[in-house]
Amino acid sequence: ADVTLTVESWRNDDLQIWQEKIIPAFEAKNPGIKIVFSPTAPTEYNASLNAKLDAGSAGDIITCRPFDASLELFNKKQLVDLTGLPGMENFSPVAKAAWTTDDGKSTFCVPMASVIHGFIYNKDAFDKLGISVPKTQDEFYAALDKIKADGTYIPLAMGTKDLWEAATMGYQNIGPNYWKGEEGREALIAGKQKLTDPEWVKPYEELAKWKPYLGDGFEAQTYSDSQNLFTLGRAAIYPAGSWEIALFNSQAQFKMGAFPPPVPKTGDTGYISDHPDIGVALNAKSTHAEEAKKFLSWVASPEFADIYANSLPGFFSLNSTPVKMSDPLAQEFVSWRGPYKSTVRSTYQILSRGTPNLENETWVESANVINGTNTPAVAAEKLQKGLDSWYKPAK
Amino acid sequence: MSETDNAADIVPIKRPVRWHIFVFMLPALIVYSAVMVLPLIETLRLSLYNTVDGQPAFVGLANFKVLFGDPRWARDFWNALVNNLIFFAIHMCVQNPIGVALAALLSVPKLRGVAFYRTAMFLPTLLSFVIVGFIWKLILSPIWGVAPWMLDLIGLKFLFAPWLGQSGPALIAVSLISNWQYIGIPMMLIYAALLSIPEEVIEAAECDGITGWAQFWKIKLPLILPAIGIISILTFVGNFNAFDLIYTVQGALAGPDMSTDILGTLLYRTFFGFQLQLGDRSMGATIATVMFLIILAGVSLYLFVIQRRMRRYQF
Amino acid sequence: MGSLQLKSIRKSYGTHEVLKGIDLEVKDGEFVIFVGPSGCGKSTLLRSIAGLEDVTSGAVVINGRDETLTPPAKRGIAMVFQSYALYPHLTVKDNMGLGLKQAGTAKDEIEKRVGKASGMLSLEPYLARRPAELSGGQRQRVAIGRAIVREPELFLFDEPLSNLDAALRVQTRLEIARLHRSLKATMIYVTHDQVEAMTLADKIVVLNAGAIEQIGSPMELYKRPANVFVAGFIGSPQMNFIAAEKVGDHSAKTIGVRPEHLTLSREQGTWAAKVVHVEHLGADTIIYLESDQCGLLTARLFGEHQYEPDEIVYATPDQAHVHRFDVDNQAIR
Amino acid sequence: MGSLQLKSIRKSYGTHEVLKGIDLEVKDGEFVIFVGPSGCGKSTLLRSIAGLEDVTSGAVVINGRDETLTPPAKRGIAMVFQSYALYPHLTVKDNMGLGLKQAGTAKDEIEKRVGKASGMLSLEPYLARRPAELSGGQRQRVAIGRAIVREPELFLFDEPLSNLDAALRVQTRLEIARLHRSLKATMIYVTHDQVEAMTLADKIVVLNAGAIEQIGSPMELYKRPANVFVAGFIGSPQMNFIAAEKVGDHSAKTIGVRPEHLTLSREQGTWAAKVVHVEHLGADTIIYLESDQCGLLTARLFGEHQYEPDEIVYATPDQAHVHRFDVDNQAIR
Amino acid sequence: MSKARTSPIRTGLVHLALSAYTLVALFPVFLTIINSFKDRASIFREPLMIPTPSTFSLVGYQTVLGQGDFATYFQNSFIVTIVSILLVLLFGAMAAFALSEYRFRGNMLLGLYMAIGIMIPIRLGTVAILQGMVAAGLVNTLTALILVYTAQGIPLAIFILSEFMRTVSDDLKNAGRIDGLSEYAIFFRLVLPLVRPAMATVAVFTMIPIWNDLWFPLILAPSEATKTVTLGSQIFIGQFVTNWNAVLAALSLAILPILVLYVIFSRQLIRGITSGAVK
């Protein structure tokens, strides 16, 4: 009889693509193995997955969140060590970092996709107002001022209601330019830098300057409000993650472009957040480990990378073999990978292991800073204090 | 009841075993104990354990010490508790009085369209919190503009603010949404209680000149006091367990700046984890235990003090 | 200040007509008693007067004003319910005082009136109890007390004394009579007790199946019942009805003789009969007879008499008190 | 098959003692009536016999077995409640049939018995109605019907006829008497109606404030009341009590004369008195007198008599029926 | 009941108040429904307009209904909800009767024990429950859900029903006892029919969280064959979904069945009231 593998995932948006493209492609090549993609709402995913793993009723293939969430599962021996999986060699150590133990010895998820931060803009609006794409911080503010003065468009489509929008699309988006990407991030982890250092406070100071350019009542503006504001043509610039591309393509009635986070001064090295987001792992309790490994190897193949990245523009493959993107906007995002230095989100690795959770705190403080309820300095101090309370960097 | 009132004190003769009591209790006891109580005890037990050097170990009350001793845990906890008390107070002052009032209006005799009113007013209670959260976020959204537009209609647009995004009003706004959703519960319970008041007692009051409001206050209200007791305790329990609505409206971090964080959201965040925050079953169970003790105190107060004093009238 | 007129009151429950056109005039200060068989509509009529029941047609005129649509509270009435309808959550005292309190009566006035009423009804020991802790008779007295403390112009009593013992009943009856005199209030009263009806009423209304059979003073009804129904209903034990032709009277269909208007003799008399059963009530003796000529007869004798079943006796009707009815059951005068 | 013994039954509500040690022996097939003032504990005693009330001490022995702790359902009794306690959600028919159905009686047998009972109680037209749609008297009849269809050995009736009209009351009373004879069931019956008590009972139990004052046959109680309380309680209007010394009798504290044992004369007699009030009941006339010597007196005359208030008359007691009581209010025999 | 007791002004005011609140209660729902029938742009531009021919669109419904086997989902939801309600009502009423009718040692404590269930969210016991279900082989069966919901509903049912059962007249139950009814018969034939309004209330209260629950279907029965509606439609309410047409359509669709269930139960309530209100 056929072996059926169940894939646990939070990506319910991808259900159609799995059913129509990915699964048929795999099943065609691997008769006797059936795949069922069984997604859960993202908000419920971690909790329900943990419960199912603990009770032993989870699916064979587990979609992995990056960094600690999955590491925890591996440490609990709920995920299988995939270091030697055929196909793993297709990924660079950086790509695998999000799903590798701290000592770098074991990898337990096949990297599937990353997302890149930047800004998506309304090309029609830029053309109408005669604005060119800003390269530096100053040009960025000049552009915003111009849009604001014109009044047709809300300069920046972002709200603070959902908190994470402020942190992810704001802080993590522009931050790497100031803390110099991996350099700063590693220094922070090593305890050589502190969140109260200027490199880390500066992004907050920039964020604080955004307030006047946001729409009325941005405090209660939700993430989907922001998306709608932009796609309905009411806002000019959208601080984005690349995952928006597919949706925006289908909804926006105007031409769009993208630009990477503007650098502080002309000639500065640019940094982008190219963040590993999705991986897949093997449930240690799976009764069909062999078949599942077959599937995982296939996920690690360039073939999968091509299908996936092109069906889901904005989710970029982490495969070493470059994928040719057919979507221009996606191509624009991925094209930054060369000239700009990639880094992952600063709070994801190691630093959010304790309580208080640095990522959560960053959400709260980013929103506070934009709302003006906390000054950048105070916010930074709070974050550092929280971190100090439990994090002792290895000396 | 009366038949056994004084049995214990005086008649020394043993009464035969009343097997029917066991039979009545048994199915509920079994299902409830097996599927609910045992798993919950299993969970609450975790509050006495924690991971020490990667191994689960018995730590006694150490988790509680952390919760109340560690300034950050304590801050979060007290913040949630205070917010929860406000949340509860708003329910008691808004939801329950309005619910009682609506039930009283619905029970006005010979009123046409009662079934429609009742269904319409109960509809929000039927909705899942997903729907409620979604709709109200939209209505209160400054972008979608329904609320400002409506305030504009009555010339009060200047009153509008992005309430859900401001730390002061957010808690009140969420509480009011919750009131809107759950008003059907007091309404239904009180309605059922009002209907069980005998017609003749009301008629006697009519003849006595006790009509309208006075009739409600002096005759009906005392007779439905037990039902009001129930809705109060249900509100209390419900509010101290609430989290769904805040999760959907304000997110797991109960923003802005934790201003809408209540015990339920704190517990769920801690227990199940959130985003990068890993679920901490031990601390979660610790919070759950504290919440349980708070609620238990409230319920015991009700069961052993209030309910015992409250007179019930058999009709 | 308490006159009442009922103008062809009709009341149906669904298709079932309970009141079939009641016309009645009650003068201010009158004491009117409704009697009639169980289920004939007495309570319904009383409730219609109170405004608790919507009449299907007709008008209720109180003090000359049409009050058919006035709410009960505004009709200035007090009512004692057949089922008492006490407020279960209030003490006896508060049950009685609530109406007054609502009307804004001064505290000490309330105190005084409740005190008076509870004295009158021997309720003092129970003032602090709640209805659930009272016996049936005690509850009934509280219901009466609640009505009388309010001293309205129009009292409606629905069988107020039915659960009281004889002594208390006499006492309460006298109190109600006194109340009637002292307040000059109009009272409408439903009872099944013949003694109550005869002693209290200025006017008795005999109802049957939703219609009025006769209205008159107690002695009028006793002495000159308008028809067979009233003749049979008023007086206990019931009047004896004899087919007129059996006793050779051809001018009537039926003749009626009340048990108290039969004299018995062992020697001689009009109708020979056999004793069937004897009831000794102490003050009276009721003798049930079987006669070939007249069928079953009941005789009531004052004092104690010894008759044994199966004895043959002779019953003689008191000719001055023989009632005669025509084929339509109407009295022949 | 229906004997009952009560052995020093006591019952308290909190500190309030309602039954103060009741001893009673009821033989199989006897008809026992409880009378007593309102609140004296009649209903409580009946409920204790039924097992609905836990007695504080004492024993209930039915058919020789101690059943103090037997649940009511197993005592083989039927009971009519003072508050009727009909099942509001069932029709009249189902109200009556439920007990039988529960006992597994065959459908047509239920049908038959319910049919018979409802015929006896004139309830046929109401069989499909619910209690809320019935008049007070109809509800009471349903309650009686519910008890009698079950034909148990022991019947308990709590004022079963108080809401019925005179005719129906007589009829139902006779039905109960017939039932008693035909079923040979033991019946315990609470009533306030003297006629019911006198005519139905084999044995009357007079209760007062939770204790038994006297047990005896109706005529025994009427003729030889054991004490002032019983003398006053049995008989209506109440016995006249006169301070013995006022009338020159020094061997007693009080003497009692029933109203029916006073004769009136305008010319001469033992006690001169002034007429205060006259009640015409048709068959009887009650005359209230005020005498300097004896205080208030009530006289009951058979038939109609014309006396006017303020007239002076002479009342003469029937010496054969004068009751005499000592300082302890006990009868002197 | 009497016309004389209802003045037109008072009735008018009552209607005014009730209509006003009805408006408040219905407005958001109304908003959801009208917008679910509009195209995306007009949802945003004119949220308060009812759909016109130019803005009318069924795209949301097409998306939703095209996704998954909704007939099966509905069937599952109905089975789970109705069976659970029946069990909760039966078991809960039985226990409530025992607790409210009889005095026995430990009555209060037992009452408190049964109330614990309303004090701790059952979700916390998820892991143990799931382990139990795995052990019993009940994962991905509707039975698992029914068991959990029954256990979850019982405490509240006991709490509410015992309060209402206390108001049933003792005389009435005693009349039943005299009539030879066993305690069981008294419960089923007398008490249950008389607390019908409360039973209907409990049924409705029990139904809401069951119907709307996402968690246990997700954990205990996520398979395609056992999915409930709520679980089936949750894919439209993900974090990154901005397909408002689909969201609004899914929400509108989700309102309907529970409304139907409510109407069924509240009709029971009305019947309970008209048959049992008066002695």
Ligand SMILES: Nc1ncnc2c1ncn2[C@@H]1O[C@H](COP(=O)(O)OP(=O)(O)OP(=O)(O)O)[C@@H](O)[C@H]1O
């Ligand atoms: N639950 C109770 N708590 C306190 N006292 C009570 C309670 N029930 C009855 N009583 C008191 O017990 C006494 C006896 O009551 P019971 O009902 O037996 O009287 P009864 O003889 O039947 O009177 P009635 O003829 O008026 O029906 C009364 O004084 C009553 O007030």
Ligand SMILES: Nc1ncnc2c1ncn2[C@@H]1O[C@H](COP(=O)(O)OP(=O)(O)OP(=O)(O)O)[C@@H](O)[C@H]1O
């Ligand atoms: N709600 C109702 N629906 C249908 N019929 C009713 C309703 N209420 C009363 N009835 C019927 O109306 C008739 C009159 O009832 P009512 O209560 O007026 O009688 P009553 O004269 O007071 O009798 P009783 O002396 O027994 O109290 C009765 O036959 C009764 O069955």
Ligand SMILES: [Mg+2]
């Ligand atoms: Mg009546």
Ligand SMILES: [Mg+2]
């Ligand atoms: Mg009694």
